Amino acid sequence: MNVPLAYDAKTKQLSLPKEAERVVPLVKLEVDQLNTLVQELIANGSDVPPPPTPENFNKDMSKMIKKLYEGGVQAFKQGKYEESAKQFNIGVAMIARRTKFESFQGTLQELGLFLMSRADAYLKTKNYLGAFNDADMLIGMMMVTPDNFLRRGVANYLLGNYEDARADYQRGLSFDPDNQRLTTELEIVLDKILEENGDYL
Known part of the structure; x- marks a missing residue:
């Protein structure tokens, strides 16, 4: 599918016709991202940005x-x-x-x-979904941090996703088998799963 793009020389931005934005929203996203990069490159004041280093942070x-x-x-x-x-x-x-x-x-x-x-x-x-989303992003960024599995596990537990919480606690324990908080939370969720299944003693 051909998508017509327009270029404004004054603003140095690309744009899509409104009807194309609705039909191909991913192209709209890419155009917006490209416009952001171009604006930041222009604001940088040089043809090529300096290499990113701690000094120019x-x-x-x-x-x-x-x-x-x-x-x-x-x-x-x-x-x-x-x-x-x-x-x-x-x-x-x-x-x-x-x-x-x-x-x-x-x-x-x-x-x-x-x-x-x-x-x-x-x-x-009690914004459990927000906590889940943040913990999920953290796990994507720092996969081997047990506390992030704890955060996501607690959020899953409070959202009622007991099996997911169990999996999170077990994965966290695989990185830190001696983590007492993860062990305690795992025991709690295992009891809850048994209760939900009608197997609670």
């Missing part, structure tokens, strides 16, 4: 992100879980606004911290 933005993280952690410690989740949400949004040519390694570390903390805040505010 935006340190001002890093300071703001760090303050948001510290504020979220402080609110969590004070039991202000809604405020904590809000701080982590803002931080994740700021991380997403980093230029696409910055060091991905630094961005990934920041994002991991925020997602772990936001998942914990979501569990406290």
Whole structure:
């Protein structure tokens, strides 16, 4: 299928006709992503962006992100879980606004911290689906971290997905067999599965 693209020389952006956007939404997504990269390349001020290194990581933005993280952690410690989740949400949004040519390694570390903390805040505010989504993304980013399987397992348990919770706890224990919290949660979910099956003693 041929999709007509239009180019605006003033804004240096591609666009699709409205009817094409509805028919091929994936092409619309790719055009939007391409426009974002072009805008960031133009804003960079050089034909080729510098190689991403820790030295050219935006340190001002890093300071703001760090303050948001510290504020979220402080609110969590004070039991202000809604405020904590809000701080982590803002931080994740700021991380997403980093230029696409910055060091991905630094961005990934920041994002991991925020997602772990936001998942914990979501569990406290009973936003179990949000906690599940954050923990699921964390597992994709850091596969061998047992605590991320614990987070997703707890979210699955609270969502009523007991078999999925059991699988998460067992996978977490495969990375850390001595993890007491994972062992305790696994025992709880196994009891719940027996109860659900009518086999509870």
